Amino acid sequence: MTSSDRAVLTRDGLDALIATLAADGYRVYGPTVRDGAIVYDDIAGVADLPAGWTDEQDAGSYRLKRRDDDALFGYVVGPHSWKKYLHPPRRRLWRAAKTEEALTFTAEPEPAERFAFIGVRSCEIAAMAIQDKVFAVGDYADPQYRARRDGAFVVAVNCGEAGGTCFCVSMKTGPHVMSGFDLSLTEIERGDLPVYLIEAGSDAGRDLLARLPCRPVEANDITAADAAVAHAAAQMGRTLETDGIRDLLVNNPDHPRWDEVAARCLTCGNCTMVCPTCFCTTTEDSSDLDGGGAERTQRWDSCFTLDFSYIHGGSVRSSSKARYRQWMTHKLATWWDQFDTSGCVGCGRCITWCPVGIDITEEARAIRSDLTRETKP
Ligand code: SF4
Ligand code: SF4
Known part of the structure; x- marks a missing residue:
């Protein structure tokens, strides 16, 4: 990774990231608080993110709770996953129309809209890769899924803490995002408001990063980011023995x-x-x-x-x-x-x-x- 692949964003810089994605034609989705849960929905800026909220999770139980800081990504995952955009809960496959002259069938066109996902966790990137194996390859690949997936811009977030039901370490899918993203963020404490170590994982990510207002990375930014992810890894709420x-x-x-x-x-x-x-x-x-x-x-x-x-x-x-x-x-x-x-x-x-x-x-x-x-x- 070169120095041009990595920088530090303030909260205003994160706002600029969301605005730039929207200006580039992406429909931007991210985490937001609704009906007592953190769900994925349209977002227009940092103000829509769940600032100062965390989630307490256990078997059959989910509660939002106020944090004692202003973290934007201080929760884990809610009931929604990104599959609702890539593999929607309901979609038309084709439509038939009958006139006196003819019966015509029209397949649903491939979606033109491009999505940007803000706040994708490492386990969720692993889940996308698994769904790719189902929908995006082989003789029966789904062109609608492929179009949505190819058009997606992924802004990942490294987890700084784990939830009560998380076990990504056992499944080797997290909490550190290793691949499958365009940009990744790690939220780190600096003064009154957290800042974000931002790293590019693709050419599209690199291009966008070059257009954002950021400052160079300092050694203690890396130390703080590594410590945050190590903290999450050490805190898993569950484990699963996968051998055999x-x-x-x-x-x-x-x-x-x-x-x-x-x-x-x-x-x-x-x-x-x-x-x-x-x-x-x-x-x-x-x-x-x-x-x-x-x-x-x-x-x-x-x-x-x-x-x-x-x-x-x-x-x-x-x-x-x-x-x-x-x-x-x-x-x-x-x-x-x-x-x-x-x-x-x-x-x-x-x-x-x-x-x-x-x-x-x-x-x-x-x-x-x-x-x-x-x-x-
Ligand atoms: S969530 Fe799944 S395991 Fe739990 S009661 Fe419903 S079907 Fe059964
Ligand atoms: S823990 Fe595993 S089985 Fe349960 S919802 Fe997540 S990916 Fe699916």
Whole structure:
């Protein structure tokens, strides 16, 4: 990394970053406070960011709390992930129109809008890379996803603290952003207001950085940034032992723990909706009342719905046990067979937003510890 790749921004400089992205034609999204949570939405400047807020998270629990400083990124992740922009919850695939002369089908055009994402965490960049393997490569790549992803400008943020349900260190996805970003920020304390160590990770990032009002980096900026990330890494709320986890889950479909978790699971699908890597969808057709047109829509679905595994006469996974086991085994085990990666990045959202507090790390630990106990002499 050269000195032109790295600088320090003040809060005004961060405002200039957002304004420059907007002036360059990006629609800028970032974290903002709404309805008692930090969610991603349109932002126009630093004033829209969650200054002075943090989140307290545990299994089935999420609360916003005031911080005793003015940090802009002093929280971890909320219920939203960036997949809502790259892989939207609902989108039209095509529309058909019928006239007396002809029936025409028109595919939904590729989106022209380019997005800039402000505040993308390391685990979320890992999640984007996982969804790329699903949507952006191979014979069945989705051109709409590809267009959104190719047009996206990613401003990452290194975590300065971890949440109560985070386990990115176990999944080797964070908290330090290593790749997959255009610019990265590390919030560091300096006087009354924090400043931001900014680093370029792409040519587009380098070009934009050259146009921002910044000051050169000093040695103590780097020390402070490294200390902030080390603090987050040392503070993980959860851990997950990943050694041999594929075989552990694949070889134990009848473990009694699946019955225990099924007795608690509501099959609500919250865990799949908040997960940044879950990608399953269904399609719905609708027609105009006058018979002149019809359209096909794709929307997010979940392996926790009964209809998701419905095939000619019944659902393959009719019990909550079968559905929870499918979800967790796919995430942590068979995703490796399918995509050569884990399906989990350790963001902790499924733990926080599960209404009954089911914890994927605890379920994996329970199965592993029972088996370890059984095999001891
Ligand atoms: S594990 Fe929790 S969030 Fe997921 S379906 Fe079951 S009750 Fe809902
Ligand atoms: S399975 Fe849970 S912890 Fe893992 S990526 Fe999905 S929401 Fe995050």
